[in-house]
Every structure is written in structure tokens, then in C-alpha cells.
Amino acid sequence: MTLARSRKWQAALSALRRRTGLSPKIAFTAVASASLRVSEWQIALDLLTRDLALKGVSLDQRSYCTALTACERGLQWRKALLLFEEMRRQAIQSNDFICSAAISACGKSTKWPTSLRLLRELTEALEPCKFSINAVIHALARGREWQRSLHLLELFKGDVVTFNAALAALSGSALWSHALAIFEEMPIRRCDPDVVSVNTVASACERGSAWRRALAMLRDASESQVDLVALGVEAAAHGRAQHWAVAVAVLAKTQAMQLQRGRGANNSFLGNIVLSACDKAAEWEAALAVLESMKVSKAADLVSFNTCISASATAARWHIALAEC
DSSP states (O other), X not given: OOHHXXXXXXXXXXXXXXXXXXXXXXXXXXXXXXXXXXXXXXXXXXXXXXXXXXXXXXXXXHHHHHHHHHHHHTTOHHHHHHHHHHHHHTTOXXXXXXXXXXXXXXXXXXXXXHHHHHHHHHHHHSOOOHHHHHHHHHHHHHTTOHHHHHXXXXXXXXXXXXXXXXXXXXXXXXXXXXXXXXXXXXXXXXXXXXXXXHHHHHHHHHHTTOHHHHHHXXXXXXXXXXXXXXXXXXXXXXXXXXXXXXXXXXXXXXXXHHHHTTSOOOXXXXXXXXXXXXXXXXXXXXXXHHHHHHHHTTOOOHHHXXXXXXXXXXXXXXXXHXXXX
């Protein structure tokens, strides 16, 4: 944090207090919340844990919640634990937002055992709510602790965010069959899958070479459940299945949608899978067309050129591929 940035927020704080007559606690918390909205977590944390303390003012429930959120954004898990313990010593009532912020601060720093401990302590004091449960399952997903994720999913009634966190844990551990089973269980537990659910499971199936499953999922998905990620998975699945013509068509659709939405179409991994399908089918002209589209979007890399040369060499057209390099 630079001195200039710190002074800017201090000036904003002084102006707010002059114009509104707010107490230091409310004014500091308001400015800290505003700084979090523009990713200035360090300033928010300093305002509440240093500057406010210098004025002899203690934090209240809202201030602690804001400070813990700053710790989460900045991956300051040790500071989060200190604040959480301090709040409990002062007998300030906790809530789901405060607990989930402390849990997430630990989870995002790969301290999932600490996140789990906080959830256990929470269940002893009050009924845990969905934000805290979701935060713990996300922490477990980052730690590849998929079995613990599924255990929590069985213990607590979750929402779509809870299920998606568990699906991410399974996907990250390459357990596509388990992810598919949980996905199919969601409607039974009165939880409708969303676009994140579809993308996560379809991606897991595609990466696990279960491309038929991935394609079947995407065919059954509603229009609202399909986005650019799903289209990319579809193109990759067709590529791995050697459906080169369909893969090329889906890749073109994906690139067009990316450009239309202003995201660019730079996806070397996906393009190279489609190029590989063209190579194995000896479709050198299609490979050249895909390479050309990748060059335009600056997605072509060394693998792209090598694969295209391989496809052309199979058809004795290597000199044409070399001209494209």
C-alpha cells in the first residue's frame, strides 16, 4: 500500500465525517466497505484494525464482518483467526456472514483443517447456515478433500452453490463418475443445476476421457445452462472423439461468441485439441483453416504449428503448412 493511496482514503474518511457527522466507528466501517469494493483490502484492514484502535474505538459486529472480509480478500488467515477470537472474547454475537468470512480466509489460504474446525465450533454455538457450509466445502475443494466435501453435503441441506463446490472438489480430483452421480442427485434433492454445475461436470467427464458422457450432458442441458465454457467442452469432446468436422464447427461458434462478447478468442488448448482431431483424420485443409483462425486470435502456439505440419505431411502437403508458419 502506497502512502498516496492511504492518504486518498483518509481524505475520503475526513470528508465523510465532516459532511455527515457520523461517529468514527460508522464512518471508518463505511469507508472500509467502500475500499473493499475497489479491491483495496489492505486499506480496509488498516482502517479498522489500526487507525480506529488509535482513536480508542472498539469494533462492533458490522466492523468485524468488514475486517474479516478484508482478511478473506487478502488471504490473511492468521489475522482472520485473531479477529475472530477477539470478537468472541468481547462476547459480540457472530452470524453466518462473519463465520463464512473467517472460514473463507482460511480456506483460500489452503488451511482447510482450520476452516473445518471453525465450522465444528460454529455447530456447537448455533445452527450453521449455508454461507458457512459453502465456505467450508469450497475450502475442501481447494484442498482436494472430496470425501470430506461429500460428507458435509450429506450432513447439511445445501443449495446450488453448495453442490457446485462439492462438484469442483470431485472435478479437481479427476473423479468424473462421482461428479456425475452428484449432478444427477441434485434434482432429487430439490436443487436445480445451473450453468456452473453443467460446466463443472461436463469438463470433468471430458478430461476423464468420458467424452460421450460430456456430449450427452450438453445435449440434455437447457439453453440457459450452456455458455462459452460448455461450448469449449463440447468442441474438446468432439475433438477427442475424432469428430473433426463437428469439433471445427463448434470451435468456430465458440470463437465467434467470444469475440461478440468482447472476451477475445485466445484459447490455445481448445484449438490444439481440434487440430489434433484434424491431424488424426488427415484433414489437412481443415487443420490449415483452424490454424488460420487461431493465428488471427493470437491463440496459435508451437504445438498448433507442429500439429498442422503433421496433418499436412500425412497428405504430402507439408510445404503448404510450412508457408503458414
